[in-house]
Amino acid sequence: MGVSENPLLEWEGVQGALLLQSGVVEQVCRNFNHVL
Numbered sequence: 001m002g003v004s005e006n007p008l009l010e011w012e013g014v015q016g017a018l019l020l021q022s023g024v025v026e027q028v029c030r031n032f033n034h035v036l
Helices: 007-022 024-035
Strands: none
16 A cells, blocks of 8 residues: 555545445535534
8 A cells, every 4th residue: 555645635535435426425414404
């Protein structure tokens, strides 16, 4: 495994792609709307 200059950005990109694919982002947004 190589060390990248921005590991956090890459990790966030991977998480974002997985979340979008599983549709979790929509659920989280809905939960935030209910909380706010």
